[in-house]
Amino acid sequence: MSEKIDRRMLLKATAAVLGAMPLAGCDLASQDPTVRGILDSAEELTEAAQRTLLSRQSLAREFPETAISKHFRANGSDNPDDGDYQRLARSGFADWRLDVGGLVDHPLRLSLTDLRAMPSRTQITRHDCVEGWSCIGKWTGVPLGGVLQQAGLKANARYIVFYCADTFGDSLDLPNKYYESIDLVDAFHPQTILAYDMNGKPLEVPYGAPLRVRVERQLGYKMAKYVMRIEAVESFGHIGGGRGSFWADRGYEWYAGI
Amino acid sequence: MVRATHWIGVVCVTILLLSGLQIFNAHPALYLGMDSDFAHPAASIGVAQRGERKIGVTTVFGRSFDTTGLLGVSGRNDAAERAFPAWATLPGYQDLATGRRWHFFFAWLLVLDGLAYLVFSLASGHVWRDLIPPARQLRRIGASVLDHLRLRFPRGEEARSYNVLQRLSYLAVIFVIAPLLVLTGLTMSPALDAVFPFVAPLLGGRQTARTIHFICAFLLLGFALVHVAMVLLSGVWNNMRSMITGWYRIKPEGSLHVGEN
Numbered sequence A: 001m002s003e004k005i006d007r008r009m010l011l012k013a014t015a016a017v018l019g020a021m022p023l024a025g026c027d028l029a030s031q032d033p034t035v036r037g038i039l040d041s042a043e044e045l046t047e048a049a050q051r052t053l054l055s056r057q058s059l060a061r062e063f064p065e066t067a068i069s070k071h072f073r074a075n076g077s078d079n080p081d082d083g084d085y086q087r088l089a090r091s092g093f094a095d096w097r098l099d100v101g102g103l104v105d106h107p108l109r110l111s112l113t114d115l116r117a118m119p120s121r122t123q124i125t126r127h128d129c130v131e132g133w134s135c136i137g138k139w140t141g142v143p144l145g146g147v148l149q150q151a152g153l154k155a156n157a158r159y160i161v162f163y164c165a166d167t168f169g170d171s172l173d174l175p176n177k178y179y180e181s182i183d184l185v186d187a188f189h190p191q192t193i194l195a196y197d198m199n200g201k202p203l204e205v206p207y208g209a210p211l212r213v214r215v216e217r218q219l220g221y222k223m224a225k226y227v228m229r230i231e232a233v234e235s236f237g238h239i240g241g242g243r244g245s246f247w248a249d250r251g252y253e254w255y256a257g258i
Numbered sequence B: 001m002v003r004a005t006h007w008i009g010v011v012c013v014t015i016l017l018l019s020g021l022q023i024f025n026a027h028p029a030l031y032l033g034m035d036s037d038f039a040h041p042a043a044s045i046g047v048a049q050r051g052e053r054k055i056g057v058t059t060v061f062g063r064s065f066d067t068t069g070l071l072g073v074s075g076r077n078d079a080a081e082r083a084f085p086a087w088a089t090l091p092g093y094q095d096l097a098t099g100r101r102w103h104f105f106f107a108w109l110l111v112l113d114g115l116a117y118l119v120f121s122l123a124s125g126h127v128w129r130d131l132i133p134p135a136r137q138l139r140r141i142g143a144s145v146l147d148h149l150r151l152r153f154p155r156g157e158e159a160r161s162y163n164v165l166q167r168l169s170y171l172a173v174i175f176v177i178a179p180l181l182v183l184t185g186l187t188m189s190p191a192l193d194a195v196f197p198f199v200a201p202l203l204g205g206r207q208t209a210r211t212i213h214f215i216c217a218f219l220l221l222g223f224a225l226v227h228v229a230m231v232l233l234s235g236v237w238n239n240m241r242s243m244i245t246g247w248y249r250i251k252p253e254g255s256l257h258v259g260e261n
Helices: A002-019 A023-031 A033-053 A083-090 A112-117 A144-151 B002-026 B096-124 B126-131 B135-139 B141-149 B156-160 B164-187 B190-195 B206-233 B236-245 B253-260
Strands: A098-102 A108-110 A121-128 A134-143 A159-167 A177-183 A193-198 A212-214 A227-233 B043-050 B053-060 B063-066 B072-074 B080-082
Touching: A023 A033, A023 B096, A033 B096, A033 B190, A083 A159, A098 A144, A108 A144, A112 A193, A121 A193, A121 B190, A134 A144, A144 A193, A144 A227, B002 B096, B002 B206, B002 B236, B043 B072, B053 B072, B096 B126, B096 B164, B126 B164, B135 B141, B135 B164, B141 B164, B164 B190, B164 B206, B206 B236
Parallel strands: A098 A227
Antiparallel strands: A098 A108, A121 A134, A134 A193, A159 A177, A159 A227, A193 A212, B043 B053, B053 B063, B072 B080
């Protein structure tokens, strides 16, 4: 008897859930913080699962020269109209300097000439945009791990934050300056480079001149362009909107391995 | 167990389809190969200007169709410029980030649900007993197709088990379409591509995998529509009761014939 009632209740509950499914309800649910919290929990599961499968060193696929895309799409900012950036661009980035600071023993200030004199890595990789498209390009730059070793990370450093020159979007309640962050697993990955060349030529403005990050095992938005400053931090809660990335502040995953 | 996983699957697949169309809308074009040849998509949905008004244009392998009202432009006065219309996406408004959140949460749930179904179905013999069609059914496949087209469904004891078309279509969904959807979905992940770099080339490259993912989603939708139509046409209350509670009632043969004659 009790089993029958349980079954009936189960049916009623199912019917209620299905009845609540119409799309207007889903739109409301999308904005409900509790629902959002439950949905967002999948990100941690994905990150944990992918990090379990990925060894620290496993490389993103590299392609032959013939695979390079004829037209590589530029996304996000393609010509930052920030005054400081425009001034630097006019002088061919001769006065541009990369600041490396935060939780490091020896803060650095590097010119493009300094970076080009350091050991470099060249890789032909596929750039996957969160929107769904892919382009293949050849990138040359300095492995970020080498730069961080030179600066000497302090023991409590956990994330590397990239501050960019471009202002993107027009949100009123969020900072609009582009920034990104990655953890130390990705920071010291051999394919994580600070790229100054693309397809054998100095990086052009639409693609992030003079310097952009390549984080090949994640989506395109992690690969910040127009990098001005790198900071090692223990947490990123106090930066930007507090979620560690311009797009994470806008609801996207901070861990963009999928 | 089969019934529980079925209904959880229904919820997951519905949300995955709607949120998948939301994700597609962020870049409504499909390509073949490793990367995106933006000038030559295999298929795309866009907007064109025709005189005073905007029309929706869907292009498949170079052939264009006017899909105003459904694809390209839709909504009140066809004012919304979007690939799939608001009623087909989750959320209804344009929001890629939220679409991805829905998609990945329910993708995880569906994979767990599917695994539970598979383990149970293989262990309990459901696959062998109920899904693999016996030789005698396969021999009558032509007759079964004709019966279905004439909407004459199995009666009596025969109706208790799946007929040959049910068996074959369920097997295709469970062992071909669903695994392909999962595989092509995972292939699109740049992280998993680094773990299993040999999978994307097997599928023809990441963009081909994305296209297969899209096609399989619509094959699944097509299956679901036919499946629901069959449930409705072959005795909706009896079917629904059996799909939910497991109790399927068979009318005595005699009374049916009386009714028909």
